[in-house]
Amino acid sequence: MRSRIIAPLGGTRGIMGEQLNPAQTQEILHIEGLTHDGRGVARHAGKTVFVSGALPGEDVGIRLLRSHPRHDEAAVTTIVQASPERVSPLCPHFGACGGCALQHLTPAAQLAAHARRLEETLRRIGKSTARRWLPPVESAPWGYRSRARLAVRREPTSGAILVGFRREESAHLEPLEHCPVLVPALAPLPAELRCGLERLSGPAIPHEIWLAAGDEGIGIGFCFRQTVGEAERAQLQALGAALGAQIGFGTQASREPPRWESPPPQLHYSPEEGTTLAFAPWDFTQANRVVNRHLLSSVLELLAPGPEDQVLDLFCGIGNFTVPLARRAAAVLGVESSAQHLDVARENARRNGIGNCSFERADLFSVEGVAALPRNRYRLAVLDPPRAGAAAVCKQARALGLRGIAYVSCDTATLARDAALLREGGFKLQGAGVLDMFPHTAHAESVALFTR
Ligand SMILES: C[S@@+](CC[C@H](N)C(=O)[O-])C[C@H]1O[C@@H](n2cnc3c(N)ncnc32)[C@H](O)[C@@H]1O
Secondary structure (H helix, E strand, O other): OOEEEOOOOOOOEOOOOOEOOOOOOOEEEEOOEEOOOOOEEEEEOOEEEEEEOOOOOOEEEEEEEEEOOOEEEEEEEEEEEOOOOEOOOOOOOOOOOOOOOOOOEOHHHHHHHHHHHHHHHHHHOOOOOOOEEOOOEOOOOOOOEOEEEEEEEEOOOOOOEEEEEEOOOOOOEEEOOOOOOEOOOOOOHHHHHHHHHHOOOOOOOOOEEEEEEOOOOEEEEEEEOOOOOHHHHHHHHHHHHHHOEEEEEEEOOOOOOOEEEOOOOOEEEEEEOOEEEEEOOOOOOOOEHHHHHHHHHHHHHHHOOOOOOEEEEEOOOOOOOHHHHHHHOOEEEEEEOOHHHHHHHHHHHHHOOOOOEEEEEOOOOOHHHHHOOOOOOOOEEEEOOOOOOOHHHHHHHHHHOOOEEEEEEOOHHHHHHHHHHHHHOOOEEEEEEEEOOOOOOOOOEEEEEEEO
16 A cells, blocks of 8 residues: 655645545545546555546545545545556546546556456456457447437526536536537537527426437437427427437436337438348437447357247347347347337338347346246347346246357446356356447446356
């Protein structure tokens, strides 16, 4: 442990924009690691200190933000010794906006950190190590993200409209004009939408705006707390037309998912040559289309479905894996909890001339939902759950008669937990690797193959 106390420095903001308490004593700490959410990790006085804005290997001046019984939270005030992997963040909103946590680290080092974390978490929590580590899949660092959810707020005093991103679990909205991780068709929309909303004549404004880009064209979903009147709709339709976007309206009264009044999906993307999938701005699609193509090839290569195989595609969404799997396998069953996604998936199978896949609605987080799946008919499965993971499926994978599972994960911790469950069921971790689906953010995408 290397740390010492020095005299306080001035200033009321850390380098990540946090509010600092000038009365706090300034210290210099040596940063030993990086948390999953991009904070440096140091040890001081027998406690772990999470330091936002700090990178492994650095010596940094810090100020304490919050103290907890077993750890402290701090912010960087000065960098005494910088990491060779430190770069200047491109975006002026870095630190204040909730979107990116790692813009101060080179993209190569970000990906290496995700790969180390995958290996370490699988070993520690999953009690597993892969027989083969797949080469990490890189992404273009900017202009890669093809969907986003913007928050909207009206300033109570000035009446000004703010459009931007909200930090996770925080009410703070960082107003943006332009977002450099969004694909070029979406990047300038925060400012353009703000200008358009300022011209609305009625009092109602959406609280969220969902954006998505297809291979051609963009879509915008305006989500309101209550149903909006015809006059506002007409104005927003006109705004959408001026921006060249397909428009939809949603209502979200509480924390429930919004209810969208769906016109038929008019955006399209291609997960592989020869397959085109339609979707609406509010449907789940993988955020990075280029990396999605690599993800699909990894899944197909790892699982290697042949013309005799029947395959389960669990958490199938709009058919991103289902349709390509059905081109190679005897039959595919796509399972999903969203009726809206299933409708789109069925239509996607039909429009691609696929006759050997079917779809079922089920809650795959529930033991009963999984237990109702057919047993011993499907030997191969793709699992692509949300961040909560797929514990109920993994507990019953053996009983279902599965022999090979390609697990696509957007949360390393739940993947590792599920790897332990699969291990108990007699599955072995054959291969695993990371994909840079969301450069600069703390999120890591990974894929793993388990066989029994
Ligand atoms: C990460 S997305 C994957 C979608 C698809 N595989 C793809 O690549 O586009 C997870 C999917 O799980 C679905 N989902 C969420 N909770 C679920 C549940 N409890 N049971 C079944 N599906 C669920 C979501 O609707 C979403 O489509």
